[in-house]
Every structure is written in C-alpha cells, then in structure tokens.
Amino acid sequence: MSITASGIRRAAPAAAQGGHIVVRGLTKRYGALSVFEGVDLDVAEREIVALVGPSGCGKTTLLRCVDGLIPAEGAVLVDGEIVREPRPGIAMVFQHFGLFPWKTVYDNVAYGLRMAGVESAEIARRVPQFISLVGLAGFEKAYPYQLSGGMQQRCGLARALAVDPRVLLMDEPFAAVDAQTREILQFELLRIWERQPTTMLFVTHSIEEAVLMGDRVVVLKGRPSRIHEDITVDLPRPRSRATFTLPRFAELRERVWSTLMSEAKKAEFQVGP
Amino acid sequence: MTVTTITAVAPRRFQMTGPTVPRLVAGLVILALWEGVVRGFAPDFVATPTGIVLAFPRVIVSAPFLAALAQTLGAVAEGLAIAIVFGTTIGLAMGRSVLADRVLHHYVNAFYAMPMLVVLPLFSLWFGYTGAARLATVVFSAIFSIVVSVGDGAHSVPHDYLEVAHSFRAGRICTLFEIVLPASLPYFLAGLRIAAGRALIGAVVAEFFTAIGGLGYFILFNSRTFHDNTAFVAVVFLAAFGIGFDLLTSWATRRFLPWYRRDEAAE
Known part of the structure; x- marks a missing residue:
C-alpha cells in the first residue's frame, strides 16, 4: 500500500x-x-x-x-x-453462497437486515440499492435455483454488504x-x-x-x-x-x-x- | 452481468405420465377377468365392473352416499389438520432439541408402529360410539408419521443454513420458523402423504367398528344387504382419494412453494 x-x-x-x-x-x-x-x-x-x-x-x-x-x-x-x-x-460471504432456496433474491438480501432489527422502511430502501450494486437488478423475485453460480454469489455478497459491515x-x-x-x-x-x-x-x-x-x-x-x-x-x-x-x-x-x-x-x- | 440465463420453471409433472397404452390394456384385462369369473362362477349379488359402472350414476347422487362421503372426508380433513399442527410442532421439537428427542423418541416410534386397530376399542370406550372416536383414530393414525418425518427433516437441516443464520445473529425461535421449518418441508410433504393414507384407513376402520356412518359404514351396510355394486362405488372413491390427495399436494406445492422442486428434494 x-x-x-x-x-x-x-x-x-x-x-x-x-x-x-x-x-x-x-x-x-x-x-x-x-x-x-x-x-x-x-x-x-x-x-x-x-x-x-x-x-x-x-x-x-x-x-x-x-x-x-x-x-x-x-x-x-x-x-x-x-x-x-x-x-x-461483521458479515461473512460463504463459499457455497449460503442462500436460502425458499427465499427470493430480495428476501435473501433482506435477511441480514431483518435479523439486525432494521425497520422495514429502511430495509425496503436499502435492499434494492444493494441488489443493483452487485448487478442483480431485475432479479429481485428470482429464487436461487433460477440463478447461475456467479449470480448466487452476487446475491450472497449483497446480503453481507447490506448490513453495512465494518x-x-x-x-x-x-x-x-x-x-x-x-x-x-x-x-x-x-x-x-x-x-x-x-x-x-x-x-x-x-x-x-x-x-x-x-x-x-x-x-x-x-x-x-x-x-x-x-x-x-x-x-x-x-x-x-x-x-x-x-x-x-x-x-x-x-x-x-x-x-x-x-x-x-x-x-x-x-x-x- | 455474466451468464444471465434464468432457467424456465420446471415443466409440470403429471402423475399419469408413462406408458399409457400398456397400462390401460393391463387394467382392461384385469377388469375383463373379474367380470368373466363373477358371471361364470359367482352368485348374482357379487359385484362386477359393469355392475359398478351402472350403479355409479345412481349412487353418487344418492343422499346416503353423499352424507357418508362428507362425513368421512370431513373427519379426515379435520384429523389431518390437527395432526399437521401438533405433529409438526412435536417433530420440530424432537429434531432440534436433544432433550425432547431423548424424552419422546421411543414413545413416538412405538406408537408409529402400533396398528391403529388395537386402540380403537379404547377410543370407542373413552369417546363412545361418536364422531369423536373416529376423529381420535384419524389423528392417532396420521400424527406419528408427520412427527417422525418432520423430526428427521429438522434434524438434518443442512449445516450451511444454520451457520448463515448464526452468522447473521438470528434468534433461536426465528431460526426455527424461518430456516428449520422450510428446510424440513420435503420431509414434511413425504410424511404428509403417508399420513393422508393412514388417516383415511383410520377413519374407515373406525366407521366399521363403531357404526357411526361414513363411507366405512356405507360399505359395510351395503355389502351386508347384498348391494355389492353400491358398496364398490364407495371403494372406488376411497381408492381415488390417494390420487386426488397427491394431485392436490402437487398443485399446492407448485402454487405456494415455487422454489421447491420435488426432483431435487434430496439435494
């Protein structure tokens, strides 16, 4: 550096x-x-x-x-x-993505925020932001099985980034x-x-x-x-x-x-x- | 964006696919043999395929039959609902709590293996010759397969999911309902199919024993009064129940759980 x-x-x-x-x-x-x-x-x-x-x-x-x-x-x-x-x-991105197959991209990304107790208006504001940050805009309603491996990890990354980790x-x-x-x-x-x-x-x-x-x-x-x-x-x-x-x-x-x-x-x- | 293919939703899977023609031929051969043997060697009142078909339109609109059907299916639906609620709760507890599993494991397996026939006399003693005895039998017949299946499912939730939940600091209760429950769903559905069949058997057997009406009693009464063909219409309905329930659960799964694909359930 x-x-x-x-x-x-x-x-x-x-x-x-x-x-x-x-x-x-x-x-x-x-x-x-x-x-x-x-x-x-x-x-x-x-x-x-x-x-x-x-x-x-x-x-x-x-x-x-x-x-x-x-x-x-x-x-x-x-x-x-x-x-x-x-x-x-502190947020983790997992090797095998760790997405929940029963949740959509949106709900997977929202998961960390919900568990952190973030209020729903704030979640609704932040989730789309992070979905488009990782290039998944338009796939909010897709389920993990409908995504390629790369897209699944984009989703995993968005989930981790969304909680604004240090x-x-x-x-x-x-x-x-x-x-x-x-x-x-x-x-x-x-x-x-x-x-x-x-x-x-x-x-x-x-x-x-x-x-x-x-x-x-x-x-x-x-x-x-x-x-x-x-x-x-x-x-x-x-x-x-x-x-x-x-x-x-x-x-x-x-x-x-x-x-x-x-x-x-x-x-x-x-x-x- | 790289590979942005969204695979099409898996094609609908019909239960009746496969070699249709040989299947129909085999069925017709069996029916013809039945018809021939009865006409050649049996007394008049014994049911034949043609007799059943001819009786069908008359029986399915008759008040006694409809009342019996409603009674039996009502009891099965009610009993299954109770079994699902309590069976899932107990199963989740056993799958996720070592203590609950230690306490209940042997009892659940003992009851699961126990033929419902042996409890019927007790139930009719406790509840009388009433619908309550039938309901209890249905619940008893159905609940343990759900407990066992959901227990297995909750026990074998992929560790990855639990680790993600833990990493995001999910609470125990939240993890139970949001992670363990949906992850156990394939097991639950497998248990439910077994439970539905057992529930129907439970209802009909209870009706045989307690003479409280319903399809079981309808069959018993008609065959004892030499209305074999009429009785058989009810038998056909009981056989159709399995197919109907299967179609219903398949439809409900596709409709409400689009992410769940049966062919990859074992993943």
Whole structure:
C-alpha cells in the first residue's frame, strides 16, 4: 500500500467506521488434534488481508473463529471488543453462497437486515440499492435455483454488504464459480471496495486472487499450522486487469507460490504423521 | 452481468405420465377377468365392473352416499389438520432439541408402529360410539408419521443454513420458523402423504367398528344387504382419494412453494 493512498483513506471518513481486527494467540483444537496454534494477526481498518495456505490448514476454521461461529482458545478482538459470538458489523460471504432456496433474491438480501432489527422502511430502501450494486437488478423475485453460480454469489455478497459491515469475512467466495465468472466477480468486488473500503479478511486457495485482492498476503502452514509469512502487496490501487501484467505482480505471485509450495511438497512426500 | 440465463420453471409433472397404452390394456384385462369369473362362477349379488359402472350414476347422487362421503372426508380433513399442527410442532421439537428427542423418541416410534386397530376399542370406550372416536383414530393414525418425518427433516437441516443464520445473529425461535421449518418441508410433504393414507384407513376402520356412518359404514351396510355394486362405488372413491390427495399436494406445492422442486428434494 502506498503512503499517499493510505493517507487519503484515513482522511476520508466513510459510512462504515472501524473494523480493526486483532487476533492473539488463537489456537483451535479438536480433541488432541490442533488445527492451528498461536495465530497472531492484525488487520487494519479498510485493509484487505488475504489468507492462503494448503488445503486442510485451517484457513476457513480461522475465519469462522473471527466471526465467532466457533470457539477457540486465545482472543479475537474487533475494534477492541472480544468476539465470542457473531457480532453486529461483521458479515461473512460463504463459499457455497449460503442462500436460502425458499427465499427470493430480495428476501435473501433482506435477511441480514431483518435479523439486525432494521425497520422495514429502511430495509425496503436499502435492499434494492444493494441488489443493483452487485448487478442483480431485475432479479429481485428470482429464487436461487433460477440463478447461475456467479449470480448466487452476487446475491450472497449483497446480503453481507447490506448490513453495512465494518468487517467482511470472505470464505473462498469465488471458489465455487467458473474461472471467467470468478475473474469478473473479483474485479467487481474491488470496484465495490474502492467505493466503500471495508476491512476484509479474504480466505482463498488461489495465489493470484490473494495477490490481486490483498494489501497483505498471510501464509498459514504447517501441522498444526501457524502464520508462516506476512507478505506486503505493494501494488497500486485501484487494481484492474492491468495489475496482472505488472512485473511486480509476477514477483509477488512467485514469492507466495514458493512459500506455499515448499511446504506442499514436503507434505505430499511426508510419510506418516 | 455474466451468464444471465434464468432457467424456465420446471415443466409440470403429471402423475399419469408413462406408458399409457400398456397400462390401460393391463387394467382392461384385469377388469375383463373379474367380470368373466363373477358371471361364470359367482352368485348374482357379487359385484362386477359393469355392475359398478351402472350403479355409479345412481349412487353418487344418492343422499346416503353423499352424507357418508362428507362425513368421512370431513373427519379426515379435520384429523389431518390437527395432526399437521401438533405433529409438526412435536417433530420440530424432537429434531432440534436433544432433550425432547431423548424424552419422546421411543414413545413416538412405538406408537408409529402400533396398528391403529388395537386402540380403537379404547377410543370407542373413552369417546363412545361418536364422531369423536373416529376423529381420535384419524389423528392417532396420521400424527406419528408427520412427527417422525418432520423430526428427521429438522434434524438434518443442512449445516450451511444454520451457520448463515448464526452468522447473521438470528434468534433461536426465528431460526426455527424461518430456516428449520422450510428446510424440513420435503420431509414434511413425504410424511404428509403417508399420513393422508393412514388417516383415511383410520377413519374407515373406525366407521366399521363403531357404526357411526361414513363411507366405512356405507360399505359395510351395503355389502351386508347384498348391494355389492353400491358398496364398490364407495371403494372406488376411497381408492381415488390417494390420487386426488397427491394431485392436490402437487398443485399446492407448485402454487405456494415455487422454489421447491420435488426432483431435487434430496439435494
């Protein structure tokens, strides 16, 4: 992140204030098995941190701990408040979309607002706004089964954005859509973020996606896994398709790749536990 | 916008699709055999297909038949409604609360497996030879299949849905009605079909035993007075009930639950 860009961001007050995530000594055990141990992680306000790691390293579990969905040892704080249960202002986008098949696009997007106790006039005002923000205008009455995977995730994104979160937790949000759609959604998310920068913890198994989206890429690995590297992505924003062509993008991608692969190879050829 | 195809709503599924001609031929062969055997070897009063067809127009407008039909269907509808309300409530509780399941599980399964015939004498003792005994039998026959189905459904709500609800800080009651209930719907519909059949059996059996009117009594009375063909008209109506109920639930599902497609219910 360039100094000027961060300076501008700090100076411009956005609707969503705060969103500072602090993770200290987070350890998740299932019985004798430790998924991750002693994870320390800081995500600043309006920063995007991409979390990568080999499959099974506990990226998604870590994200669920930050959301307060599952308990863990250690501490998760968002804006100084300890997270033990899901809290207002933190919203998650799910890998398999998590849309309710019995609700229309409109009702799915409205769900988070209704659960937050927002009054109905306000819901009626905001839902169409977020539906058109993600490009789903005209599909308000469609049911999820009538939508393509990409459109379903647009709906999942609108549902999360509608509650005006300080923190967005992204659980491999584009892993379940095809490659072209994935690329389109990545840039749309970046466009939305530019308009309203929100703190984001972004779990992905795609190295390119991590480097494209993140201000930092955090590599989680080992058994039990720990944070192995914290790589600052000093690519200019706004990022676009042109970002892929920058030599620096290739360098960073290689760096993340080699960090990950050294371990992946070791794991692949490891015999026994 | 990328792939913006909206798939057409699944085509209407009729229950009577398939190889129509062989099916009709098989039916006609069976009816012809019946007709032939009765005409050749049985006394006059035994029902024949032609006899039933000839009796049909007379019977279906006769006051005793219409009264009996209204009584039986009324009792089935009333009993099913009660069974749906209480069965769903108990099923949801069992599916979502370990305590409720532990407390009720064996009892529900015991009653589910129990033939309704054995409780009939008790019900007629408690309620007398009245419509209440029949209603109780219908409820008893229908409720446990709904409890078991809804319980299974509520127990196996996809974890993803519950996680989303939890993440958006939904309350327990809200999650029960907005997530668990609709997610259990395929199970509920499966249970309801079984319940409807059992409810009808319950009503007719109660009528056999207690002689309180209705189609069961109509059949019993007419066959004992050697009006076999007349009795059989009522039997045909009972058989048609299954088809009718199935069509009704299919229609209601399409009309009121457009998102629910039976072919993907197992998803």
